[in-house]
Amino acid sequence: MLARARERGRAWDFLVIGGGATGLGIAVDAASRGHSVLLAERDDFAKGTSSRSTKLIHGGVRYLQQGNVALVIEALKERGILRRNAPQLVHDRAFVVPSYAWWESPFYGIGLKLYDLLAGEYGFGASSHLDVDEVVAAIPTIETDGLLGGTRYFDGQFDDARLAIALARTAAAQDAVLVNYCPVVAFRKSGGQIRGAVLRDAESGAEFDVTARVVVNATGAFCDEVRRLDDAAAEPIVAPSQGTHLVLPRDFLPGEAAIMVPHTDDGRVMFAIPWLGRVIIGTTDVAVPQVDTEPRPQAGEIEFLLETANRYLEKPAKVVDVLSAFAGIRPLISAQGKGTAALSREHALLVDPTSGLLTIAGGKWTTYRRMAEDAVDIGQTLARLQVRSCVTATLAIDCNAPEGGELLHPALPITDAQVTRFCRDEMARRVEDVLSRRSRCLLLDARAAADIAPRVAQLMAMELDRDEDWMAAEVAAFRKLAAGYDIAATATA
Ligand SMILES: Cc1cc2nc3c(=O)[nH]c(=O)nc-3n(C[C@H](O)[C@H](O)[C@H](O)COP(=O)(O)OP(=O)(O)OC[C@H]3O[C@@H](n4cnc5c(N)ncnc54)[C@H](O)[C@@H]3O)c2cc1C
Numbered sequence: 001m002l003a004r005a006r007e008r009g010r011a012w013d014f015l016v017i018g019g020g021a022t023g024l025g026i027a028v029d030a031a032s033r034g035h036s037v038l039l040a041e042r043d044d045f046a047k048g049t050s051s052r053s054t055k056l057i058h059g060g061v062r063y064l065q066q067g068n069v070a071l072v073i074e075a076l077k078e079r080g081i082l083r084r085n086a087p088q089l090v091h092d093r094a095f096v097v098p099s100y101a102w103w104e105s106p107f108y109g110i111g112l113k114l115y116d117l118l119a120g121e122y123g124f125g126a127s128s129h130l131d132v133d134e135v136v137a138a139i140p141t142i143e144t145d146g147l148l149g150g151t152r153y154f155d156g157q158f159d160d161a162r163l164a165i166a167l168a169r170t171a172a173a174q175d176a177v178l179v180n181y182c183p184v185v186a187f188r189k190s191g192g193q194i195r196g197a198v199l200r201d202a203e204s205g206a207e208f209d210v211t212a213r214v215v216v217n218a219t220g221a222f223c224d225e226v227r228r229l230d231d232a233a234a235e236p237i238v239a240p241s242q243g244t245h246l247v248l249p250r251d252f253l254p255g256e257a258a259i260m261v262p263h264t265d266d267g268r269v270m271f272a273i274p275w276l277g278r279v280i281i282g283t284t285d286v287a288v289p290q291v292d293t294e295p296r297p298q299a300g301e302i303e304f305l306l307e308t309a310n311r312y313l314e315k316p317a318k319v320v321d322v323l324s325a326f327a328g329i330r331p332l333i334s335a336q337g338k339g340t341a342a343l344s345r346e347h348a349l350l351v352d353p354t355s356g357l358l359t360i361a362g363g364k365w366t367t368y369r370r371m372a373e374d375a376v377d378i379g380q381t382l383a384r385l386q387v388r389s390c391v392t393a394t395l396a397i398d399c400n401a402p403e404g405g406e407l408l409h410p411a412l413p414i415t416d417a418q419v420t421r422f423c424r425d426e427m428a429r430r431v432e433d434v435l436s437r438r439s440r441c442l443l444l445d446a447r448a449a450a451d452i453a454p455r456v457a458q459l460m461a462m463e464l465d466r467d468e469d470w471m472a473a474e475v476a477a478f479r480k481l482a483a484g485y486d487i488a489a490t491a492t493a
Pocket residue numbers: 017018019020021022023040041042043044045046047048049050051052053054055056057058182183184185218219220221222226241242243244283327328329330331361362363364365366367
C-alpha cells in the first residue's frame with residue numbers, strides 16, 4: 001500500500017486524514033462512488049476513539065431523554081442499515097431497564113415504546129414490560145432487594161475495531177489506498193489553497209508529498225491539531241471529553257441481556273453489557289484539558305462505575321475483579337457555556353474558506369456512514385469532481401475475519417494462524433495492533449494479553465521479517481501499555 005501511496009505524479013481525488021470510523025467511512029464512500037482515494041492514518045486504524053467505544057450501534061435512548069428526536073431517528077435508521085450490511089459484526093442485544101420505584105416501569109416503558117416507534121421499519125424488536133421473575137430470568141445476578149420489574153428493549157452491539165478493519169478492507173476492495181503509521185505532517189498549498197500534503201512513513205522516517213483535489217480532515221478529537229497545520233491561529237472546535245469502561249468476568253452478568261441504567265448520579269445513562277465472553281461497564285463523561293492517544297481512566301471514574309454498577313448487581317464488583325479498563329475521548333463539538341454531557345453528538349462539517357480544508361468531527365460510530373455521505377457530497381463539489389450519488393446504503397461490508405490455528409492462551413480468543421493473517425491481510429505492524437484491535441485481547445484480559453506478547457512478537461517477526469531487537473522492543477512497549485489497562489494489578493501492588 002505504501003508504495004502505491006508514494007506513486008509519483010499521481011493526483012488523488014480525495015486525501016482522507018485519519019483512519020477511525022469517520023475517515024474509513026469516507027474512504028469507503030468516496031471509493032465506491034468511483035473517486036480515487038488515499039487514506040493516511042498516523043498510528044493504526046482505529047487507534048483513536050473508534051476502538052474505545054461502548055460497542056453499541058444504537059439510536060441513543062439518552063438522546064431521546066434530551067429530546068433530540070431527529071438524531072435518534074437518523075441513528076436508528078443507520079443501525080438498521082449497518083446490521084443489514086455487516087451482519088457478522090452487528091447483532092441484536094436485549095437491554096433491561098430495572099425498576100426500583102413505582103413510576104419507573106410506566107415512565108421508561110412509554111419512552112421505549114417511542115424508541116420502537118421511531119425505528120419504524122428498522123426496528124430490532126418490540127419493547128415490553130417484565131415482571132420481577134422475568135427480570136431475574138434475563139439478569140440472574142440483578143439486585144432483587146426492592147426490585148419491582150423492568151422494561152426490555154433491543155439495540156445493536158458490535159466490535160468497533162473489527163468493524164474499522166472491515167471498512168478498511170471494503171475501501172481497499174473499492175480500490176482505495178490506505179496506509180497506517182503514516183501521519184500527515186504538513187500541507188502543500190498554492191495561492192492559499194491546499195493542493196496536497198506531506199506524509200511521514202513512521203517506520204522509516206521518510207517523508208513524501210502527495211497531491212489531492214480535496215483533503216478531508218477526519219481526525220476526530222485530534223482535528224484541531226490538523227486544522228492548525230493549515231492555519232496556526234485556528235480556534236479549537238473540539239471540547240474533549242473522556243469516557244471510561246471497565247471489563248469484568250462474565251459471571252458478574254451471566255444472562256444474555258444487558259442492564260441499562262437510565263439515570264446515574266451525574267445525569268447520564270450507564271450500561272453493563274455482555275461482550276465477547278466478558279462484561280463491559282460504562283461509561284463516564286469527564287471534560288479533559290487535552291487529547292491523549294492513550295487516555296487513562298481516572299480514579300474517580302473507576303470508583304463511580306463500580307459504585308453505580310454495584311447498586312444493580314447482587315455480587316459487588318471490586319477493582320481487583322477488573323480484567324481491563326479503557327478510556328476514549330469524545331470528539332464533541334464545543335459550545336460555550338455547556339457541560340460536555342449536554343453537547344450534541346451530531347457531526348459538524350467545516351470548510352476553511354481560504355484553504356478549502358474540509359474538517360468533519362463529532363457524530364457517533366452508529367452514524368459514520370451518514371457522516372461519510374455528507375462529507376463526500378461536499379468534497380466532490382469542492383474538488384469539482386463529477387458529482388456521483390452515494391451507494392453505501394446497500395454496499396456489503398467485507399466482514400471476513402481470519403480463523404483457524406492453535407489458541408495462544410486458554411482465556412483469549414486468538415490463534416497463531418490469526419496473528420500471521422492479521423499481518424498478511426490486515427496490515428498489522430505492531431504487537432499492539434494484533435492484541436488490541438485485530439483481536440481484542442487487551443480489552444478482554446490485559447494481563448493475559450501481556451503474557452502472550454512474546455509469542456505474538458515472534459510470530460509477527462517471522463511474517464514481517466523482523467529481528468530480535470524489534471521483538472524485545474515490541475514486547476516491552478506492549479507490556480507497558482497493558483499495565484495501564486490492568487488496574488487490578490495496580491490496586492493490589
Ligand atoms: C467513551 C466513548 C464511548 C462511545 N460509545 C459509542 C457507542 O457505543 N456507539 C456509538 O455509536 N458511538 C460511540 N462513541 C462515539 C464514537 O466512538 C466516535 O464518534 C467515533 O469513534 C469517532 O471516530 P473518528 O474517526 O471521528 O475519530 P477517531 O477514531 O479518534 O479517529 C481519528 C484518527 O485520526 C488519526 N490522526 C490524528 N492525527 C493524524 C494525522 N496528523 N495524520 C493522520 N492521522 C491522524 C488518529 O490516530 C485516529 O486514529 C463513543 C465515544 C466514546 C469516547
